[in-house]
Amino acid sequence: MHFNYSMKLDFDQPVQEHHFTLKCLPADSSRQQICGLRIAVDPQVRLWQGLDGFGNRKMMGYLKESHDHLQVDVLGSAWIRGEDDDLSDALLMKYPTRLTQAGPAVREICRAVLESGAGEDFPRRVMEEVYKRMTYIPGSTGIFTTAEEAAQAGSGVCQDYAHIMLAVLRLRSIPCRYVCGMLEGEGQSHAWVEALSGGRWAGYDPTNCVEAGQRHIVISHGRDAGDCQINQGIFYAAGGSPVRQQQQIHVLVEQ
Numbered sequence: 001m002h003f004n005y006s007m008k009l010d011f012d013q014p015v016q017e018h019h020f021t022l023k024c025l026p027a028d029s030s031r032q033q034i035c036g037l038r039i040a041v042d043p044q045v046r047l048w049q050g051l052d053g054f055g056n057r058k059m060m061g062y063l064k065e066s067h068d069h070l071q072v073d074v075l076g077s078a079w080i081r082g083e084d085d086d087l088s089d090a091l092l093m094k095y096p097t098r099l100t101q102a103g104p105a106v107r108e109i110c111r112a113v114l115e116s117g118a119g120e121d122f123p124r125r126v127m128e129e130v131y132k133r134m135t136y137i138p139g140s141t142g143i144f145t146t147a148e149e150a151a152q153a154g155s156g157v158c159q160d161y162a163h164i165m166l167a168v169l170r171l172r173s174i175p176c177r178y179v180c181g182m183l184e185g186e187g188q189s190h191a192w193v194e195a196l197s198g199g200r201w202a203g204y205d206p207t208n209c210v211e212a213g214q215r216h217i218v219i220s221h222g223r224d225a226g227d228c229q230i231n232q233g234i235f236y237a238a239g240g241s242p243v244r245q246q247q248q249i250h251v252l253v254e255q
Helices: 104-115 119-133 147-153 158-171
Strands: 002-022 032-042 047-051 057-063 067-080 176-183 189-197 200-205 216-222 231-237 245-254
Touching: 057 067, 067 216, 104 119, 104 147, 104 158, 119 158, 119 189, 119 200, 147 158, 158 176, 158 189, 176 200, 176 245, 189 216, 189 245
Parallel strands: none
Antiparallel strands: 002 057, 002 067, 002 231, 002 245, 032 067, 047 057, 176 189, 176 216, 189 200
């Protein structure tokens, strides 16, 4: 799979003293092998690379001079080899977070799945139940929308579908994690869930009601979307007034 991941951050006025951290680099794992990775940043800046607490790749940079945008392009190829068997953070993934705390609506989904006699197919049935109950509506939720809020509304985007599935699985103490990545034909970054099964992380895409497979490229994973934010940073405006920013992401994944 060949991929081209582009992120552009536009400011409504020039900023300076910009410290930023980016998580948009797919990493090698037992699940996937990344080849021919190329990175371009505009304005040009020296980058430092490292790993976060979950083993995700990150880039850090500092732009001292005034600028009105930051664009990052990442190109490469991914060979999907199977499922990830690194279980170093499995225990942490059993517990709910602020975004995946279960309320009445999430508990109702869990009850419905249990009454269906899911057995060993519990994660798959949760995926199917979330897909059945939710309607995909872009812009209907925000980055701070919780699983319970999205479940009550019955609508959201891929982040919300993943958060609801995580919340249900964690009610049953099943280790599971949020995944941010790329999906062939999607055009934007995508989110899905990995649940621990048979000593490996099995992927489930509740937005599309399919198992995550050859068309899914992992960028990062964590307890919820907050651990996988593509861009984080602080900066200053020359005049000291508030700065508005707009982030655009375009993803191309093809065979």
